[in-house]
Amino acid sequence: MEPDILTTSQAAKLLGISVRTAQLLVESGSLTSWKTPGGHRRVSRADVVALMKQTNPAVAAASAVVVVLAPPARLPLYERLLSSAAECSADLHSEALSASFAVGARLPAAVVVDLSEDNAERRGFLSNLTANPAVGPARIIVVGGPVMREADAIRGPARIDSPQDLPEALRKILVDAPELAPTGIPAGFPVPANEGQRLIALERTGLVDTAPEETFDRLTWLASQNLGMPVSLMTLLTPTRQWFKSRQGLGMSETPRSWAFCNETILQRGVFSVENLAIDKRYASNPAVAGDPHFRFYAGAPVLDRNGFPLGSICVIDYEPRKLSSEQTQTLSALAALASDEVRLRVADRELRWALTELGRTRKH
Incomplete structure (x- = not known):
């Protein structure tokens, strides 16, 4: 007979997720648990089965x-403002129809409607959005337009005066809930305000500590060859490690997270580069700069999952100071986009396999 009480590891196996993701489900309250007199976490099999019926927690x-x-x-103003917003990935539209498709394709964290100009199409889009219960937890922010009445401000969209106010407004929306705030991350490097959510997204990919794959190795090889760099990497940032899913020109398979130049890369959505690491106060004392292997140049672009969370980067490194041309910057950005697409395909494939397994289980019963 199958046990009615499960350990966190047993629950993770039943759900098809990592133990860390199961722990996060417990910590967030999505999966009810209790502690034994010895201090060990336990969950009910009935609760795990109920969660499986609601959704696949590995992909929710x-x-x-x-x-x-x-x-x-x-739009260029919004692109500039949001490209440096650490917690979000912007999807920009000038037409209500394409924006509607974007909202429907994957429920976003927030929808921003600029009403600085009186435009019937955008006002209609906002009206439909606020009346649609399917939008659910997505937050709506109106930029400009008439000042809302007090009652509307309480039950309706948030309003800000100008696009410049948007990054801070989004940061407040996207910040981790207290139960998701990560613990055990060493001090000394910046992290986004939604780092806990980002780490769940990383766990969900199932990529960390897996074998090398030709798909990703081709991308890092192309980065090295096309940009003329001795080192190119695909990095993934865990709470404590910078792990290399693919690497060219470097023997080590990981570094401490505190060494990662990519900590800055995931705080923006463009290409981040440092022409001379040795004279940049953020990195001059970095062990990989001050000592072996004496890196001097870095450039990286974030690898994003389908929900816009940065998992790590495609990056290139040199032992001499350098500067990327505009064409090289575009190349690096394109390679990171290809890596992002590949990650999304992996997750979609796993979702499909999970759905087929669930269908088979349902038919058996």
């Missing part, structure tokens, strides 16, 4: 995507 996720609907002339 928050989002870091922010859909923006704005006048065409203001």
Whole structure:
């Protein structure tokens, strides 16, 4: 007979997720648990089965995507402001129809509607959005437009005066809930305010500590060859490690997280580069700069999952100071986008296999 009481490891196996993801489900309250007199976590098999029927916890996720609907002339401003927002990935639109498709395709963390100009299409989009219960937990932010009445401000969208106020407004929305705030991360490097959600997204990919794969190795090889760099990597950032899913020109398979130049890369959505690490106060004392292997140049672009969370980067490193050309910057960004697409395909494939397994289990009963 199958046990009615499960350990966290047994629950993780039943759910098809990692033990760490199961622990996060427990900590967030999604899976009820209790402690034995000896201090060990236990969960009910009935609760695990109920959670499995609701959704696949391995793929259920928050989002870091922010859909923006704005006048065409203001889209470059939003792109600039949000490219440096650590907690989100912007999906920009000038037409209500394409914005509607974006919202429906994958429920975003927030939807931003710019009403600085009186535009019937955008006002109609906002009206439909606020009336649609399917939007669910996605937050709605209105930029400009008429000042809302007090009652509307309480039950309706949030309002800010200008696009410049948007990054801070989004940070407050996207910050980790207390129960998801990660613990055990060493001090000394920056992390996004939604780091706990980002780490769940990383766990969900199932990529950390897996064998090398030709798909990703091709991308790092292309980065090294096309950019003329001796070192190229695909990095994944765990709470304590920078682990290399693929590497060219470097013997080590990981470093402490505190060594990772990619800590800065995941705080933005463009290419992050440092022309001379030795004279940059953020990195001059980094062990990989001050000592062997004496790195001097770094450039990286974030690898994103389908919910907009940065998992790590595709990056290149040199032993001499350098500067990327605009064409090289575009190349690096394109390779990171290809890596992101591949990660999303992996997760989608696993979802399909999970759904087929669930279908088979249902038919047996």
